Amino acid sequence: MSHIDEGVLRAYHDHELSASEQAHVTRHLAQCEGCATHAQRLAARAAWLDAHFTLPEQSAYPTPQQAYSRFVARRPSDPPLRTLEVNPMQRTAFWRRLPTVKVAALVATLLLVLTLTIGPLRTVAADFLRLFRVERVTVLPVELDNMDGARFDSLAQQAQLMAESFEIEIVGESQEVSNAAEATDRLGYPVRLPADQTVDALNIEAGVSMHGTLDEAQLESLFYYAFENKLDLPSSIDGKPFKVVVPPMVRAELGEGCGDYRERARNGCVTLVQLGSPIAEFPDELPVLRLGELFLQLVGYDSAEARELARTIDWTSTLVVPIPSRDMESQSVTVDGVEGTLLTSESDSAAFHQRYALIWVREGKLYGLAGHGDPAPAIAMANSLR
Amino acid sequence: MNYIGDMSQQSGARHVEFEQLFDAHWMRLYRLLLRVVGDPDQADELALDTFWALHDQRGQIETDAIGAWLYRVAMNKGLNALRARQRRARYEAEAGHLHLTQTVRNPITEVERADERAAVRTVLLEMKGRDARLLFLRHSGFSYAELAEVIEVAPGSVGTLLARAEKEFERRYRRMMTGKGEEA
Structure with a gap:
């Protein structure tokens, strides 16, 4: 006689099974001492x-009518925290977006944060500038629940204020191209596609460039509001130029019938993106390690952990990708002749939520492959790029 | 279907629809938040914030999904508020400014109950977010079908996830209480 699964026993206790299942479990428990004991333990717990x-004790609850009067009487003085509203969806939304939106968008978003974290960099033309260029990707497990929505919100608001004084330009032109040769021709570097794969759609998506000058007071205020923490910046940083460039990206939909988002998973569609490394140039005086620490605190690490971890990251050349550790797993894989990072959704997620993303850097280009289900074919696909 | 428009400009019909939605969910939402944060004023404020968030969505949520969305957002707001309060308490304690602000009706039993509820919340904040949400929602009377929608898991996995979360809660709670000198 096989035993009853723990989840079924728990549902039985809550009368959440169908009538026939409920009756079946009742009959089983009458005959199986082991399951009966287990069921009792679950019920007791x-x-x-x-x-x-x-x-908590309370004499009366506010009625819907009372609450509604207060609701219409005043709009909350603080706008609702956007990140808090986004948070509940974040676990699945991250995966929902990744295959379709593009790694470049993720990179662009991360760059906003990365602009605060770039490191003691190689000197370029001007002596006072530091350069950030992606040479590797590292995954940073984060606990979404430890992330502080209010901090994100403050940071976003302050960053938005700062960005108003920056010059933002579109780099290149978004357009559909017919094959890799045309994409190569337009972008000026070899665009690679996997061998023997149907390409459902091939597009170039415009990049973005942002430049301006740093404002010491604004930066300090940004950190004060976001971290309740004073950031001592050298006054010489004031007025120094900076630049961030996310180059145009090539996006290929591999498979058939990938245009319909709802059918993509069923059709086994895979999205491949490739782009030149995003680049950031910043003044030499930026206290990079401290900024790295604050970034790590922002994504949920406590101050001691952040201090320790920040020292282990080469902020000059590493694209730091925060992933929700409870929902995703990461592993190193050899792909396209280099070491890449494979992100997969946790195995106990519902089957329709299972996703993977493969990210790697090769010869100065950033690649991403994302799809549903088993990632093995995607690795083979990446290995066949030419 | 768009339930929600700009409160200042919306038509009478939409206004009524939003009010009906408010009526239908207010009490359950408020009680859920009260269970999470333990403070009536804060629960009230967070529940109103949640409805404002819904209002701001301006019809971007499918009618069928509004309930799950509301409770998901509320849970998140509640847990964030709890976390912020815990952090604040820690800062204050570190700065030597900790003081008891709660008023108590029956000093002995209320303090014990409040202490116990605080311990429950501490344990829940240490647990996986999904598990904490699951426990708050289930022990606030949500059905398995509702839990599956709010937590975004397959309905058939709720029993297993719940059993696992309860076991984990008991383990952590007993360990914490043992640490405080209570018999496990």
């Missing part, structure tokens, strides 16, 4: 927990 989740 559920009751014990119930007793720990009591509501």
Whole structure:
């Protein structure tokens, strides 16, 4: 006689099974001492927990009518925290977006944060400038629940204020191209596609460039609001130029019938993106390690962990990708002749949520492959790029 | 279907629809948040914030998904508020400014109950976010179908996830209480 699964026993206790399943479990429990004991233990634990989740004593609850009057009487003085509203969806939304939106968009978003974290860099033409160029990708496991929505919101608001004084330009032109040769011709570097794969769509998507001068007071205020933390910047940083460039990206939809988002998973579509390394140039005086620490705190690490971890990252050349550690797993894989990072959704996620993304850097280009289900074919595909 | 328009400009019909939505979900939402944060004023404020967030979505949420969306957002707001409060308490304690601000009706039992509820929240904040949400929601009376929607998991996995979360909660709670000198 096979035993009843723990989840079914738990649902049985809550009368959440169908009538026939409920009856089946009842019959089984009458005959199986092991399952009966297990069921009793689960029931006792559920009751014990119930007793720990009591509501605090309160004479009366506000009625919907009372609450609604207050609701219409005043709009909250603080706007709702955008990140808090986004958070509940973040786990799945991250995966939902990744295959379709593009790694470049992710890179662009990350760059906003990366602009704060770039490191003691190689000197370029001007002595006072430092250069950030992606040479490797590192995955940073983060606990979404440790991320502070309010901090993100403050940071975003302050960054938006700062960005108003920056020059932002579109780099290149978004357009559909017919094959890799045309894409190569337009971008001026070899665009690679996997061998023996149907290309459902091939597009070049415009990049973006942002440049301006740094404002010491604005930067300090940004950190004060976001971290309640004073950032001592050298006054010489004031007025120094900076530049961030995310080059145009090639995006290929591999497979058939990839245009319909709902059918993509069923059709086994895979998205391949490739782009030149995003580049950031910043004044030499930027206290990079400290900024790295604050970035790590922003994504949920406590100050001691952040300090320690920040020292282990080469901020000059590493694209730091925060991933929600509870929902995703990462591993190093050899891909396209280099070491890449494979991100997969956790195995206990619902099957329709399972996703993977493969990210690697080769010869100064950043590549990403994303799709649904088993990642093995994607690795083979990446290895066949030519 | 767009339930929600600009409150200042919306038509009478839409206004009524939003009010009906408010009526239908207010009490459950408020009680859920009260269970999470333990403070009536804060629960009230967070519940109103949640409805404002819904209002700001301006019809971007499918009608069928509004309930799950509301409770998902509320849970998130609640847990964030709890976390912020814990952090604030830690800062204050570190700065030597910790003081008890709660008023108590029956000093002994209320303090014990409040202490117990605080311990429950501490344990829940240490747990996986999904597990904490699952426990708050289930022990607030949400059905398995509702849990599956709010937590975004397959309905058939709720029993297993719940059993696992409860076991984990008990383990952590007993360990914490043992640490405080209570018999496990």
